[in-house]
Amino acid sequence: MKPAPFDYLRAESREDVLAQLHEHGDQARIIAGGQSLVPMLSMRLAKPALLVDVMHVESLSKIEATDAGIRVGAGVRQARLLDWATRDPRLPLLAKALPWVGHAQTRNRGTVVGSVAHADPSAEQPLCLLTLGGTLQLRHRKKARSIPASEFFVGMMATARGDTELIESVTFPAAQPGTGYAFREVGRRHGDFAIVACAAVATHTGVRLGVGGVADIPNVRELPLPGASDFDDALNQYAWDLEARDDLHATARYRRELVRRLGRETIEEALRCRN
Amino acid sequence: MPKLIASMRHAVSLTLNGRKVEGQAEPRMLLSDFLRHQLGATGTHVGCEHGVCGACTVLIDGLPARSCLALAVQSDGADVKTIEGLSPDGGHTLGVLQEAFREHHGLQCGFCTPGILMSLDGFLRAQPDASERELKEMLSGHLCRCTGYATIIKAALHAQQRLKEERAYA
Ligand SMILES: Cc1cc2nc3c(=O)[nH]c(=O)nc-3n(C[C@@H](O)[C@H](O)[C@H](O)COP(=O)(O)OP(=O)(O)OC[C@H]3O[C@@H](n4cnc5c(N)ncnc54)[C@H](O)[C@@H]3O)c2cc1C
Ligand code: FES
Ligand code: FES
Numbered sequence: 001m002k003p004a005p006f007d008y009l010r011a012e013s014r015e016d017v018l019a020q021l022h023e024h025g026d027q028a029r030i031i032a033g034g035q036s037l038v039p040m041l042s043m044r045l046a047k048p049a050l051l052v053d054v055m056h057v058e059s060l061s062k063i064e065a066t067d068a069g070i071r072v073g074a075g076v077r078q079a080r081l082l083d084w085a086t087r088d089p090r091l092p093l094l095a096k097a098l099p100w101v102g103h104a105q106t107r108n109r110g111t112v113v114g115s116v117a118h119a120d121p122s123a124e125q126p127l128c129l130l131t132l133g134g135t136l137q138l139r140h141r142k143k144a145r146s147i148p149a150s151e152f153f154v155g156m157m158a159t160a161r162g163d164t165e166l167i168e169s170v171t172f173p174a175a176q177p178g179t180g181y182a183f184r185e186v187g188r189r190h191g192d193f194a195i196v197a198c199a200a201v202a203t204h205t206g207v208r209l210g211v212g213g214v215a216d217i218p219n220v221r222e223l224p225l226p227g228a229s230d231f232d233d234a235l236n237q238y239a240w241d242l243e244a245r246d247d248l249h250a251t252a253r254y255r256r257e258l259v260r261r262l263g264r265e266t267i268e269e270a271l272r273c274r275n
Numbered sequence: 276m277p278k279l280i281a282s283m284r285h286a287v288s289l290t291l292n293g294r295k296v297e298g299q300a301e302p303r304m305l306l307s308d309f310l311r312h313q314l315g316a317t318g319t320h321v322g323c324e325h326g327v328c329g330a331c332t333v334l335i336d337g338l339p340a341r342s343c344l345a346l347a348v349q350s351d352g353a354d355v356k357t358i359e360g361l362s363p364d365g366g367h368t369l370g371v372l373q374e375a376f377r378e379h380h381g382l383q384c385g386f387c388t389p390g391i392l393m394s395l396d397g398f399l400r401a402q403p404d405a406s407e408r409e410l411k412e413m414l415s416g417h418l419c420r421c422t423g424y425a426t427i428i429k430a431a432l433h434a435q436q437r438l439k440e441e442r443a444y445a
Contacts, residue, residue, distance in 0.1 A: 042343075
């Protein structure tokens with residue numbers, strides 16, 4: 001299992017990256033932490049002509065607080081955001097979710113943006129970004145745009161990113177007063193991809209439940225509070241609407257049951273965490 | 276750094292176990308192969324070659340990482356520590372971690388062992404007071420076909436204790 005040949009460029013600036021993407025289009029591929037891309041290269045599921053390494057571009061390596069929330073640059077590794085989130089009370093959902101992303105050994109290399117770009121349906125970071133109502137900052141040579149996560153994930157590992165666009169950063173909205181956040185996941189082993197992952201945001205009037213691992217893309221829905229008479233029906237309906245399928249890891253029925261049980265537990269935890 | 280052409284070999288230099296070394300790599304060469312075939316550091320083992328088993332774990336700039344998921348050219352200028360760097364005198368005696376694994380039968384065939392030791396080396400430096408649960412969670416990044424893990428965890432906890440004592444005396 002060895003990658004097919006490709007050229008390699010260690011970009012020194014954002015403009016370097018954008019010029020290469022502009023020139024080579026879908027023949028070029030960005031490499032960040034390589035934790036998903038290198039296996040794909042080795043298995044020859046991807047055969048780019050050129051890899052553009054973004055990990056040495058200083059301007060992409062920042063975590064910053066902006067009006068919209070915490071903005072995480074393309075070069076920020078998962079371990080660094082986890083460390084940040086455990087100290088910064090504005091990112092409670094990520095503090096809970098990031099320990100579930102692979103293993104310490106892969107978080108030391110893998111980036112937050114790389115995971116969002118890769119858009120695996122069971123990945124935790126895309127799910128958190130979507131559930132929190134976050135945004136992505138994309139840029140190509142001539143213009144920049146910002147899009148909500150709800151428009152970014154379009155299918156199984158398919159996104160709204162154009163071939164010549166760099167995802168410069170993603171922005172996670174900061175925690176709001178009176179709101180609670182929780183994350184839970186069931187997988188075969190800690191560090192494995194989730195069979196079902198749930199992220200919940202609860203206020204005093206309602207809850208938002210995000211579910212990963214079931215549909216082709218992470219999904220989020222507003223639900224009533226668990227005390228309400230229509231809560232059980234709403235959660236059950238959500239579990240069915242996700243159209244779970246049988247696969248090697250779990251049956252559709254088991255996944256639906258997990259959405260109901262794990263979903264409820266996650267919501268209850270989020271309610272308890274309201275500040 | 277200019278664009279590195281696919282069909283050519285390029286000089287890659289890094290610090291390996293404290294020594295500056297240089298080798299040649301095509302862009303597609305994995306760091307694991309570079310360490311083994313170019314630098315002769317064959318203690319790093321290669322199992323699955325897609326990031327799952329952990330056998331190839333080394334420290335890159337002080338942090339445990341899969342060498343099969345890094346390219347040699349990406350690691351140009353990096354500081355890399357492999358199992359060869361764990362012995363205090365270049366292989367004549369065992370380091371604390373190695374000794375603990377020997378004592379507690381933390382290995383059988385030994386194929387997974389170098390990777391596990393490198394993870395522990397990085398982890399126990401960063402979190403000397405890690406709980407048993409945290410240690411197990413970190414070890415979930417490794418597969419061992421032989422031991423059943425109980426002896427690995429015992430050895431790891433013992434090594435943690437010894438390293439703490441060493442620091443207390445130092
Ligand atoms: C053993 C193992 C277990 C794992 N378990 C989990 C898990 O439980 N949950 C989970 O979520 N992930 C898991 N992963 C994958 C995760 O670790 C990866 O880090 C992540 O998906 C990709 O991030 P990366 O920085 O490594 O990106 P890369 O692998 O470098 O790139 C991934 C893709 O994103 C593109 N890309 C990267 N950055 C940009 C950018 N700035 N702009 C545009 N495109 C970009 C690349 O071109 C490529 O297509 C696991 C990986 C391994 C090896
Ligand atoms: S050989 Fe690298 S993780 Fe298995
Ligand atoms: S000792 Fe044989 S694989 Fe771990």
